[in-house]
Amino acid sequence: MYKLLKGMRIVEAASFIAAPSCGLHLLQLGAEVVRIDQIGGGPDFFRWPRAAGASLYWEGLNKGKKSIAVDLGSPQGRELVTSLIAAPGPDRGMFLTNFPAAGFLSYERLKAKRDDLIVLRVMGRPDGTTAVDYTVNSAIGIPQMTGPVSMGDEPVNHVLPAWDLLAGAYAAFTLLAAERHRRDTGQGQEIRVPLSDVAMASLGHLGQIAETAITGADRPRYGNELFGAFGRDFVTRDGKRIMIVAITQRQWSGLVEVLGIGEAVERAEEAAGVSFARDEGVRFEHRETLNPLVAAAIAGRNQGELTAALDAAGGCWGPYRTLSQALSEDPDLSEANPVFAKVQHPSGPAYLTPGSAASFSGQERDLPGRSPVLGEHTDEVLVDILGLSETEIGALHDRKIVAGPETQN
Incomplete structure (x- = not known):
């Protein structure tokens, strides 16, 4: 982690890979990321791989973030969330989500609470319909280019969610561009980053759309051969x-x-x-x-x-190595590399955890943060950002509008 974005606060309500990885990139450059979680955990809270019942996937994408657990189905919970998103301040009012464009987290409704709000919305498709990395990948022909030449027409999926990861990184710098625009003009805006657009644009940047359009033919499989070299x-x-x-x-x-x-x-x-x-x-x-x-x-x-x-x-x-072989043989995949440190997370024993993959001359790199316990920062966030009293927070807990780390249900 660095401190280049110190003072910037991002409120995140998101699940899966693309949007949470965007928040992680910003956090590792110094931003504070306040993550809004559903009480009991969202749809990715128990995703594999797991250890001792905890999702290593969720821990990895949310390390260093603050977690507030809220009943997102209740009017009071939703009002709390929108107040957090629209909290005042020059380095505030930035919201990262993959929630639907309509509903209580729509840009129009949030903008009514803060006119210069920046909303970054990661989507499946630009029309708002659902898509994930694997369905986007299958729809643009990558599985027909992947695998041995002998596979014929049978598709071969790959295990790396490339479009999710690329979309998360792309989204991070679009948010920074919007924040700079707001500093210059005072204007907020909504940014939409659909996975399908990221994937198709990437193929275009690589010349693959032009290749097929000009030749009229799809690129065949080449097995382990590097195409064009x-x-x-x-x-x-x-x-x-x-x-x-x-x-x-x-x-x-x-x-x-x-x-x-x-x-x-x-x-x-x-x-x-x-x-x-x-x-x-x-x-x-x-x-x-x-x-x-x-x-x-x-x-x-x-x-x-x-x-x-x-x-x-x-x-x-x-x-060619397995990951376990790389962990035992490659010094770049160890604490000898300043990207990594052993950190103890809620799942139990300490394990090798990455921080920012970039290095900045003259900037000190802090250790990677640990993953939060779900709802660990609920009370802290309600006090620091919304200024609620102990009595008000206690009443929210009693009505199960919010939850701390010990009161999940």
């Missing part, structure tokens, strides 16, 4: 599988030098009338010629010897 998995003499990529001219020349296949590559270039060094796309087009040369040379070298030589020559490679 040289890259694939290979097996070393000692049975280690590594991924090797040669996108730049230096990466390619380094690979050729280390493997000692320069003469064979020159003969292949002469036969085809091309230069593999100058154009990464040519390497991809002639992969059926180049792959056997590279594979045979790698099969004669042990991994340690090969990768040390690649590092010295400016090559690009990566090992």
Whole structure:
């Protein structure tokens, strides 16, 4: 965590990945994030993976945030929530949510309580209909490009919720842009970030929409081949599988030098009338010629010897490991990396927890915060933000409008 956004307060009422990850990014840059939770937990409060009944998923996305538990179905609970969102102050009045655009958290209703309010709404689709990462991904053709060439037309889903993660990061900087606009003009606004738009725009940025529109054909599967350049998995003499990529001219020349296949590559270039060094796309087009040369040379070298030589020559490679192997072998996935620290969360024992992935020169990085207990900060938030008295807060607890960490039901 850093302090670059110190003094900024974000109120968050959100679940799943995209919107909570947006709040997490802002928090790790120094903002205060007050998370509004339904008493007993929202729809993602028990999501897998879990330990001792607690969701490690929920802990990971909400670490460092403050949690206030409210009965969102009651008029009094909703009034409390809207008052928190619209609380006065120059660094206040910013609301992050994935709740529906209509209803008590609509922009129009909230704006009536604070005219310069900024609402950031993460959505499935721009028309407000439901979508999640996996349904968006299936609808734009990614599963038809994923997997072995032999799969035919059967789709292959991937396990990483890429559009959720990208949308969360994209949403974070759009909120900062809106906050800067408000400082300059005094005007608030609603920002809408639909997952489907993030996904489709990303394919457009990568040239894939243009590719299909111009050629009239869908990109086929290439298995583990890197599309448009040289890259694939290979097996070393000692049975280690590594991924090797040669996108730049230096990466390619380094690979050729280390493997000692320069003469064979020159003969292949002469036969085809091309230069593999100058154009990464040519390497991809002639992969059926180049792959056997590279594979045979790698099969004669042990991994340690090969990768040390690649590092010295400016090559690009990566090992294939399970996550448990990476945890035991990779110093970047340990407390040796200042991104990580062992933190004890409500689920029980301390475990490796990431803070901000960025580093800022001259800025000290604090340890990652722990995840809150549901409703842990209810009373604190009601006092600090709304200025309620102990008697007023006690009455809200008695009527089960709010709940603390010990009174969930």
